[in-house]
Amino acid sequence: MIAAVLVVGSLTAIIGVALSLAAARLPADRDTLTRRIDALLPQTQCGQCGYAGCRPYAEAIANGDAAINQCAPGGDLTIRAVAELLGQTPRPLNPVYGEHRGPLVATIDEAACIGCLRCLEVCPVDAILGAPRHLHTVLNDLCTGCELCIAPCPVDCISLETRAGHA
Amino acid sequence: MSELVLILIGTVLVNNFVLAKFLGLCPLLGASQRIETALGMSLATCFVLTLAAVFSYLIDTYLLQPLELGYLRILSFILVIAAAVQFSEFMLRRTQPVLHQALGVYLPLITTNCAVLGVALLNSRQSDNLVQALAYGLGAGLGFGLVMLLFAGLRERLEQADVPAPFQGAAIALATAGLMSMAFLGFAGLSRG
Secondary structure (H helix, E strand, O other): OHHHHHHHHHHHHHHHHHHHHHHHHOOOOHHHHHHHHHHHOOOOOOOOOOOOOHHHHHHHHHOOOOOOOOOOOOHHHHHHHHHHHHOOOOOOOOHHHOOOOOOEEEEEOOOOOOOOOHHHHHOOOOOEEOOOOOOOEEOOOOOOOOOOOOOOOOOOOEEEEEOOOOO | OHHHHHHHHHHHHHOOOOOOOOOOHHHHHHOOOOHHHHHHHHHHHHHHHHHHHHHHHHHHHHHHOOOOOHHHHHHHHHHHHHHHHHHHHHHHHHHOHHHHHHHHHHOHHHHHOHHHHHHHHHHHHHOOOHHHHHHHHHHHHHHHHHHHHHHHHHHHHHHHOOOOHHHOOHHHHHHHHHHHHHHHHHHHHHOOO
16 A cells, blocks of 8 residues: 555656656747747737737747847837847847837828728728728727838828827 | 567557557547648657557566556556656647647647557556567557558548538548558458467
């Protein structure tokens, strides 16, 4: 009886220790690393970094394919946080990928809007509300200020403003 | 040496675990929709089978039998199998995240793959030494992989076929597995006995 308990107990203990040792020895879990980098990015999904969104950019950083200074909406704050996570030295934002302008929010000039729906289609976070030939409006809480809706607007009625409280 | 080759051929073709002993049918049906997933699944199962065969043989011979604790066999084998599966699970997650995602729940389910426990239990009865146990586990894994790949190939072809309505889905898969099993019966002539 005691032998049985001892055998099963020590087997369990040995296997547990061996597994946790193996887990510590193996290369870092890329999936968790991606998730942790992704959590530091501003989630604007703007694609200014050259990737389709924040998560693909985080994956590229985790794989070592992308530099950490490509996120314009995040600016120095984001670069510093990612650099700290990865143990790299922070570098200034690469101007190729745009300039940092602080937290932005899109505003539609409702007098000029013709209700064409083009900005709805490009919005990565579905923050624009509208129907065909009715004027559209931006849901401020959801808007990430990604600038993607500016270019498709045929009457240039969308502008970006600094978010209130972040002047 | 020739004995090892015999064990390997025997477990891969003659006494194939899936088609002759009918162990491990769940992953055969569950993870064989695409050849790539089937390949990943077979590699993972083969790895787990070999590892589990070796370690369970060691535990059985040097721990359980001297202490006359044979009744703990199933419990300790399942422990070993679970650890081997866990190990291959995080190996895969860290090195092949895409494959890991494709295999999904079938990867941890290798733990309950009856072929794995079957090999461990049969090993304690038939194998005389560690090398034989290893060959038996490896052979079972290779046999499983062979059947998995053949079956996945057949199923990929069947996707294009015009299957009668009552046979679609699981029914045609089971019929295919049955026909394969009959085909593998032909290998029975290879064995001496």
